Amino acid sequence: MPSQAVFESKDKAVYTTSTGAPVSKHYAAQRIGHFGPLLLQDFHHLDVLAHFGRERIPERVVHAKGAGAHGYFEVTHDITDLTCAALFDGIGKKALVTVRFSTVVGEAGSSDSSREPRGMSIKIKTEEGNLDWVFNHTPVFFIRDPAKFPAFVHSQKRDPQTHLKDADMFWDFLSQNPESIHQVMIMCTDHGTPAGYHHSNAYSAHAFKFVNSQGQFVYVKIHLINDNGCKTLTAAEAARQDPDFGIKDLFEDIQAGKYPSYTVSIQTMTSEEAENFRYNILDATKIWPHAEYPLRPVGKIVLNKNPENYFAEVEQAAFSPSHLVSGIEPSADPLLQGRIFAYPDAQRYRLGVNYGQLAVNAPVAPIANFQRDGFMAVNNQGCRPAYQSSILPLQYKAKPYEHVEHEVFLGAALADLSEVTELDFEQPRALWSRVLNDQDRAHLISNVAGHLVSAKSAEIKARMLSVFAAVDQGLADRIADAIGVPRVQPLKVKPAEDAVRFRSSVTA
Ligand code: HEM
CATH class of the missing domain: 2.40.180.10 (Catalase core domain)
Structure with missing residues (x-):
């Protein structure tokens, strides 16, 4: 007898193997008698354990929760x-x-x-x-x-x-x-x-x-x-x-x-x-x-x-x-x-x-191209040739526009890492002085202090305070006082005029 009760099924679903074969009576493993070893012939049980061991996929490297x-x-x-x-x-x-x-x-x-x-x-x-x-x-x-x-x-x-x-x-x-x-x-x-x-x-x-x-x-x-x-x-x-x-x-x-x-x-x-x-x-x-x-x-x-x-x-x-x-x-x-x-x-x-x-990702628009095969190909595009054939050619639908006007990029390949200038502190300063109210400011200070205080390195604390001081000296001083470290001078950065200006078209 099965050790677990079988309740009446609302959707009349019948328990099957992963190949759709109904399993009689219950989902137990086959063994020799009540005390003997399990049987290799029991595909159903092997399939259950093998699938279980493969349930986890890699979580997203960021945004996992x-x-x-x-x-x-x-x-x-x-x-x-x-x-x-x-x-x-x-x-x-x-x-x-x-x-x-x-x-x-x-x-x-x-x-x-x-x-x-x-x-x-x-x-x-x-x-x-x-x-x-x-x-x-x-x-x-x-x-x-x-x-x-x-x-x-x-x-x-x-x-x-x-x-x-x-x-x-x-x-x-x-x-x-x-x-x-x-x-x-x-x-x-x-x-x-x-x-x-x-x-x-x-x-x-x-x-x-x-x-x-x-x-x-x-x-x-x-x-x-x-x-x-x-x-x-x-x-x-x-x-x-x-x-x-x-x-x-x-x-x-x-x-x-x-x-x-x-x-x-x-x-x-x-x-x-x-x-x-x-x-x-x-x-x-x-x-x-x-x-x-x-x-x-x-x-x-x-x-x-x-x-x-x-x-x-x-x-x-x-x-x-x-x-x-x-x-x-x-x-x-x-x-x-x-x-x-x-x-x-x-x-x-x-x-x-x-x-x-996968169903959640598949577009409602029909797909037709020359990509084929690979693991888990569930929509492999039937008998359509996997190249641009004369037998069943694919049509091309032109975009309403040929190309986008104005942007022209010219220049040598360069290793580009942006530089920090005074421009980077203007919007944070406006946030601090004009957007936040007194309560927001108090929360900001206690939230930064509550975390920054756990840093062990005095150098890192001072460097971070100098960044806050570049936004607003008063802000940095309040954080320094809250975590009990010396006040610092603002980080020195290049003037705003040195920032690279945005250009969407460059002509030689
Ligand atoms: C160079 C910068 C960035 C890189 C290399 C990057 C890379 C990634 C990667 C690899 C994933 C996991 C994707 C997956 O496994 O499905 C991811 C997820 C995500 N990223 Fe970024 N990211 C960057 C910047 C950003 C920015 C600027 C935003 C928002 C404005 C953003 C918002 C997201 C979101 C919302 C998810 C979760 C997607 C989901 O719900 O599946 N990321 N990112």
Whole structure:
């Protein structure tokens, strides 16, 4: 007799092997008598154990912890003057979306309340292929050079020897790369601890190019503004949360019909405006002031469906800023250009070469090309020839525009790592002196102090304080006093005039 009760099945599902053969009576292993060894002939049992041992796939190297949901994107405003992307070509037009929210540095089992950016990735299944927006909940990023990204992440992950998070490593990197100060300051306000996953805005950070049917483009930053406002936690509130509170909150809100929704808006700049802008528009550490570049609404994203299966619909989701559609092009932002390689490459490793064929990633638009085979090819394009044949040739659909006007890049190949200048401190200074209120400032100081105090190296502490002093001497002095170390002078950097000016067209 089976040792476990068999309950009446609601969906009449019959237990089978992985090959679909019904298993009689129960799922036990075959053995000789009650005390003898197990039998090699028992495919069912071997299959169960072998599959179990292969259940884990590599977690994402960053953004490993997360939650997801499905919903739709709907066009609410006409932007066909800016882009010919088919997705936007009619008010009221809808497309299915899958969204994944995430923290950044922690492992898959880490806490939803850590102090860091929250990712919000959106896969929009348009009639002309998938458009992915792989955004964070803050409008700027820590760095602007892709070469720094792996080192930056390493400094926040575990120490190679102790396998512990390390405050010295953390502040050592940030103090040597002061362009990060804008994002560091935002992270150390209560914005660094959002109240779960779906109570924040999300931002592209990079400029993309929206191209219209005449081939004219504007630079665009995309903002998803939360229709229910942003909610944050104080450090004390964050410390009290259950590690999975964000996942739970999202799931329960959607089950209860309280659907998260976002207004999709854009800021735009012509290339002439971009050349006259004070900052390099290809620098993801900078915002575009809303007073000069106001938000223009585009559409709405509503999340109204929980996944049925987390692994299939969220863990296996593969988002990439390189998944673009005709009418939206990448800008030359080096960080974005680095990401264009990094995401599909990580996904080929994490999910396999045919990750795009998994149901959650497969476009609604039909696929026809000459890619074939590889592990787990579930859509191998039938009998269609795997080359451009005369037997069953593929057609090419021209973009409405031949090429994008204006941008011309000329120059020698050079090893380019950006330099820090006084320009890098202007926006953080405005944040400190004009945007934050007294309570925000007090929280920022206690949140920085609470972490920086754990660094053992006096040199690292002093160097980081000099970065804060370059933003505002009073800010640095308050942190120094809070952690009981001497006050320091501002970091010396090059003047603003020495910053490389953005040029979108270079003629020899
Ligand atoms: C050169 C800079 C960067 C590199 C090399 C990089 C690399 C990566 C990699 C390899 C992953 C894991 C992908 C996967 O396994 O599916 C990832 C995830 C992610 N990154 Fe980045 N990243 C960079 C900058 C950024 C920036 C600037 C943002 C936001 C503005 C961002 C937002 C995200 C998000 C939201 C995810 C999670 C995607 C998901 O939900 O599956 N990253 N990144």
